Amino acid sequence: MTENTQPPATTGPHSAATELPTQYAPAEVEGPLYERWVERGYFEADAASDKPPYTIVIPPPNVTGTLHLGHAFQHTLMDALTRRKRMQGYEALWLPGMDHAGIATQNKVEQQLADEGKSRHDLGREEFVERVWKWKQEYGGRILGQMRRLGDGVDWSRERFTMDEGLSRAVLTIFKRLFDDGLIYRAERIINWCPRCLTAISDIEVDYQEDAGELVSIRYGEGDDSIVVATTRAETMLGDTAVAVHPEDERYAHLIGKRIKLPLTDRTIPVVADSHVDPEFGTGAVKVTPAHDPNDFAIGQRHDLPSLSVMDERGVITVHGPFEGLDRFEARSAIVAALREQGRIVAEKRPYLHSVGHCSRCKTTVEPRLSMQWWVKVEPLAKAAGDAVRDGRVAIHPPELAKRYFDWVDNMHDWCISRQLWWGHRIPVWYGPDGETVCVGPDEQPPAGEGWTQDQDVLDTWFSSGLWPFSTLGWPENTKDLEKFYPTDVLLTGHDIIFFWVARMMMFGLYAMDGKEPFHTIALTGLVRDEHGKKMSKSNPNSVDPLDWMDAYGADAVRFTLARGANPGADVPIGEDWVQASRNFANKIWNATRFALINGATVEGPLPDAAELSATDRWILSRLNTVVAEADAAYDGYEFAKASDLLFHFAWDEVFDWYVELSKTVFAAGGRPAEVSQRVLGEVLDVTLKLLHPVMPFVTEELWTTLTDGESLVITTWPQDSGYRDEAAEAELATVRKLVTEVRRFRADQGLQPGQRVPATLDLSGTGLAAHEEAVRQLLRLTPAGDGFAATASLPVAGAVVALDLSGAIDFAAERKRLTKDLGLAEKELKQATAKLGNEGFLAKAPAEVVEKIKARKATAEADIDRLTTQLANLPG
RNA sequence: GGGUGCAUAGCUCAGCGGUAGAGCGCCGCCCUUACAAGGCGGAUGUCGGCGGUUCGAACCCGUCUGCACCCACCA
Numbered sequence: 001m002t003e004n005t006q007p008p009a010t011t012g013p014h015s016a017a018t019e020l021p022t023q024y025a026p027a028e029v030e031g032p033l034y035e036r037w038v039e040r041g042y043f044e045a046d047a048a049s050d051k052p053p054y055t056i057v058i059p060p061p062n063v064t065g066t067l068h069l070g071h072a073f074q075h076t077l078m079d080a081l082t083r084r085k086r087m088q089g090y091e092a093l094w095l096p097g098m099d100h101a102g103i104a105t106q107n108k109v110e111q112q113l114a115d116e117g118k119s120r121h122d123l124g125r126e127e128f129v130e131r132v133w134k135w136k137q138e139y140g141g142r143i144l145g146q147m148r149r150l151g152d153g154v155d156w157s158r159e160r161f162t163m164d165e166g167l168s169r170a171v172l173t174i175f176k177r178l179f180d181d182g183l184i185y186r187a188e189r190i191i192n193w194c195p196r197c198l199t200a201i202s203d204i205e206v207d208y209q210e211d212a213g214e215l216v217s218i219r220y221g222e223g224d225d226s227i228v229v230a231t232t233r234a235e236t237m238l239g240d241t242a243v244a245v246h247p248e249d250e251r252y253a254h255l256i257g258k259r260i261k262l263p264l265t266d267r268t269i270p271v272v273a274d275s276h277v278d279p280e281f282g283t284g285a286v287k288v289t290p291a292h293d294p295n296d297f298a299i300g301q302r303h304d305l306p307s308l309s310v311m312d313e314r315g316v317i318t319v320h321g322p323f324e325g326l327d328r329f330e331a332r333s334a335i336v337a338a339l340r341e342q343g344r345i346v347a348e349k350r351p352y353l354h355s356v357g358h359c360s361r362c363k364t365t366v367e368p369r370l371s372m373q374w375w376v377k378v379e380p381l382a383k384a385a386g387d388a389v390r391d392g393r394v395a396i397h398p399p400e401l402a403k404r405y406f407d408w409v410d411n412m413h414d415w416c417i418s419r420q421l422w423w424g425h426r427i428p429v430w431y432g433p434d435g436e437t438v439c440v441g442p443d444e445q446p447p448a449g450e451g452w453t454q455d456q457d458v459l460d461t462w463f464s465s466g467l468w469p470f471s472t473l474g475w476p477e478n479t480k481d482l483e484k485f486y487p488t489d490v491l492l493t494g495h496d497i498i499f500f501w502v503a504r505m506m507m508f509g510l511y512a513m514d515g516k517e518p519f520h521t522i523a524l525t526g527l528v529r530d531e532h533g534k535k536m537s538k539s540n541p542n543s544v545d546p547l548d549w550m551d552a553y554g555a556d557a558v559r560f561t562l563a564r565g566a567n568p569g570a571d572v573p574i575g576e577d578w579v580q581a582s583r584n585f586a587n588k589i590w591n592a593t594r595f596a597l598i599n600g601a602t603v604e605g606p607l608p609d610a611a612e613l614s615a616t617d618r619w620i621l622s623r624l625n626t627v628v629a630e631a632d633a634a635y636d637g638y639e640f641a642k643a644s645d646l647l648f649h650f651a652w653d654e655v656f657d658w659y660v661e662l663s664k665t666v667f668a669a670g671g672r673p674a675e676v677s678q679r680v681l682g683e684v685l686d687v688t689l690k691l692l693h694p695v696m697p698f699v700t701e702e703l704w705t706t707l708t709d710g711e712s713l714v715i716t717t718w719p720q721d722s723g724y725r726d727e728a729a730e731a732e733l734a735t736v737r738k739l740v741t742e743v744r745r746f747r748a749d750q751g752l753q754p755g756q757r758v759p760a761t762l763d764l765s766g767t768g769l770a771a772h773e774e775a776v777r778q779l780l781r782l783t784p785a786g787d788g789f790a791a792t793a794s795l796p797v798a799g800a801v802v803a804l805d806l807s808g809a810i811d812f813a814a815e816r817k818r819l820t821k822d823l824g825l826a827e828k829e830l831k832q833a834t835a836k837l838g839n840e841g842f843l844a845k846a847p848a849e850v851v852e853k854i855k856a857r858k859a860t861a862e863a864d865i866d867r868l869t870t871q872l873a874n875l876p877g
Numbered sequence: 878g879g880g881u882g883c884a885u886a887g888c889u890c891a892g893c894g895g896u897a898g899a900g901c902g903c904c905g906c907c908c909u910u911a912c913a914a915g916g917c918g919g920a921u922g923u924c925g926g927c928g929g930u931u932c933g934a935a936c937c938c939g940u941c942u943g944c945a946c947c948c949a950c951c952a
Contacts, residue, residue: 022911022912023912023914024914215952229952230952231952232952233952244952276950277952278951278952281951282952283952285952286952288952293950293952294950295950295952296950296952298950354951354952355951400881400882401881403880403881404880404881407880407948408948411949495947496947529889531888531889531901532888532889533889533890533945553914565889565890567891569882570883570890571945573889573890574889575888575889575901577888577889577900577901577902578889578900578901580901580914581900581901581914582900584912584914584915585914587912587914587915588911588912588914590911590912591911591912591915592911592912593911594912595911595912596911598911599911641890642891645891645899645900648899648900649899656911656912657916660911661916664909741917745917745918745919747917747918748905748906748917748918748919749918749919751906752906753906753907754906754907754909754917754918755907755908755909756907
């Protein structure tokens with residue numbers, strides 16, 4: 001196909017134009033462009049600048065992570081925001097970094113150790129942590145390279161990691177402050193425990209799903225003093241310390257206060273009355289296991305019941321007796337079997353669907369467990385976090401999602417922040433030989449002397465990421481960065497992470513920064529889904545690697561597709577078809593610019609006066625300014641889909657399909673000065689490329705730097721609506737478009753081929769276009785009505801009258817029928833063959849010559865051509 | 878159990894009080910020298926059902942049905 005893309009001879013300053021290939025090749029363009037941007041320091045923000053700041057901190061991806069479509073989506077939007085603000089004259093900072101991701105990273109390294117037949121305990125704490133750092137060095141942060149590939153305009157000189165020295169200092173500082181303020185405390189409570197990760201996890205790290213269990217009803221006690229309870233976790237009965245019934249439940253009134261025998265043990269337990277019990281549910285009696293169930297724990301507190309732990313940290317039964325050493329699930333069946341043998345199982349229901357908590361990291365069934373942990377007292381912090389949104393200091397986009405935020409911050413339980421891991425920020429508390437507890441601040445030495453030990457636990461990963469908006473800027477030091485760039489402007493992230501991260505940044509930001517909120521706007525995005533709206537996840541087969549798509553179609557195509565799907569708060573379905581469509585758009589822009597360059601479009605000098613402009617010019621400039629205003633409004637409202645769609649249609653439908661096509665008649669006119677059109681076309685492209693740059697940075701940069709003498713779009717000035725409008729020109733062009741479209745439709749209906757010239761008379765007296773008769777004739781492919789002209793049809797449209805001679809029209813249906821018969825092909829076959837080759841129209845002419853012509857042009861249709869050639873050769877005569 | 882959102886063309890979705898839209902797909906014609914990753918033309922919808930408000934409803938209100946998602950102490 002390259003043999004017929006010979007560049008036309010070139011003249012003038014834009015000979016580079018013709019060096020542009022006919023197709024956009026992202027792979028060749030994107031890498032070098034990104035390197036150039038970084039080398040020139042375009043993304044490095046200057047804290048000493050006079051420009052107003054615009055700051056976004058990236059939601060730090062896990063150090064273990066790779067770029068998935070969700071990142072690609074959010075990064076595209078954040079990049080678009082910062083790129084646009086930079087062009088608008090802000091000192092724009094998009095700050096990158098990564099999260100140390102406690103459990104995830106520790107799991108990765110433990111897996112590595114397991115492959116070597118070792119556990120972390122074989123190494124010991126210090127060596128293990130060293131090993132994790134080594135792992136990070138070697139395998140961590142792959143996502144950073146992938147972000148470059150996407151085109152993320154982040155300030156690499158400010159890259160941060162949550163375990164950096166500076167950020168660790170921030171963690172210690174705030175821990176100490178919270179501790180001293182009494183907002184951090186240690187307490188024994190029921191927590192969610194993962195028996196595989198061997199650590200506590202917070203409520204939001206638990207994923208609930210419907211599991212099929214078995215609900216058994218067990219008779220406790222004997223005779224009249226017996227009571228039936230139901231459970232799905234029979235093994236916990238070993239730790240029962242009471243049975244609870246509703247205080248007003250008459251069925252059990254006689255039992256309240258009595259003790260009954262607990263089966264399989266030699267213990268007796270009391271029957272207590274507690275209004276938490278729902279008399280309607282089951283038998284209306286509940287077994288109470290304070291050490292293994294949060295509700296039961298609460299009942300235990302109210303009735304002063306002992307808590308009996310029956311399992312160790314791995315979920316293995318520790319109670320002496322026949323079940324000791326059994327895993328919790330083995331113990332469950334064993335205990336049910338034993339009870340059944342004693343005739344104590346009075347009813348079973350299996351499968352019984354109920355929701356069961358799983359560790360969000362490893363999917364292991366969570367075991368509620370009584371344990372000593374560190375907690376943040378969130379009430380005062382959460383109140384402030386709620387108020388900041390309530391009184392409008394922080395806006396949530398889209399506003400509907402604010403309710404979700406309030407639901408959370410207004411009903412937040414205390415936050416369990418200690419994790420029984422080695423990888424993370426170690427809790428800065430030391431215990432003395434006589435039970436003293438000392439919290440050690442960042443500049444303090446741990447207490448000296450014998451017998452002092454540091455707490456073994458580390459902090460929840462979200463504790464350090466909650467400090468991200470200011471710890472990354474140097475807090476607790478009073479740095480220039482902090483002064484310039486805090487508070488940040490927009491926090492853009494998925495709505496699924498409101499509780500994990502957003503609310504915590506709000507709490508910590510307001511607390512640490514003296515009530516100064518960490519950002520003004522929370523922009524919440526939906527989740528990326530596949531083309532049928534199904535959730536994409538790493539474990540799903542529908543999951544797509546955005547890198548594959550970037551390789552195949554370019555980063556801009558992926559970005560544009562994502563931006564175009566980004567309706568505020570709504571999920572984004574994405575399929576390969578749409579990425580292809582975006583790729584096509586990039587290619588379209590490429591070729592339109594190529595056309596402009598070949599025809600000498602220029603951005604030099606001022607725009608010609610309105611008096612010099614044609615109606616077409618005035619129309620497109622009027623539209624251009626309208627689009628600038630509309631695009632601005634959409635970008636400002638985080639309506640990326642609207643902005644993208646608007647620009648897509650303006651560029652393709654109006655600029656490329658009409659303005660450029662209409663310009664051709666000017667450029668082809670010959671002799672007539674084309675400077676005005678060259679300048680206007682240059683202007684329109686210049687502005688359109690700028691408007692698209694935030695979402696399609698690569699192709700726009702490549703084209704713009706070719707079209708203009710500018711250094712880079714990244715640092716150029718964002719277009720402004722000049723206020724220029726011309727309604728008369730818009731109306732006139734509407735007439736032209738209507739006229740042309742109607743005539744084309746008529747021609748198609750009559751069987752005239754698109755390029756076929758038809759003799760016709762044209763009366764434009766009713767349209768105001770009389771002066772442009774020649775141009776209109778060209779558009780409509782009308783030739784002058786010569787001698788002997790006989791109109792066979794007359795078409796009144798848009799105030800004009802067109803009379804045509806249709807004698808040259810082809811009856812396509814009849815042609816097809818004839819060919820089908822002649823070639824001995826089934827009609828369907830013919831269609832398939834001709835679809836790639838061309839069509840019946842020209843096959844009707846000279847077959848040999850036609851096939852020749854096609855062969856030269858269509859390498860991809862080789863097979864079909866061969867077959868058709870054979871068919872044609874075998875035709876008799 | 879509580880809450881939120883959604884039901885519009887074959888698919889995925891915009892539109893949110895005034896003549897039904899986009900992308901992809903589909904049909905027909907075409908290489909007209911920027912682009913076949915293209916051009917031109919075309920078809921397709923009782924805007925989930927039923928009521929109501931209005932001169933006028935895909936859009937507002939009520940209700941029903943179906944589907945998503947979020948939250949919660951489902952023994």
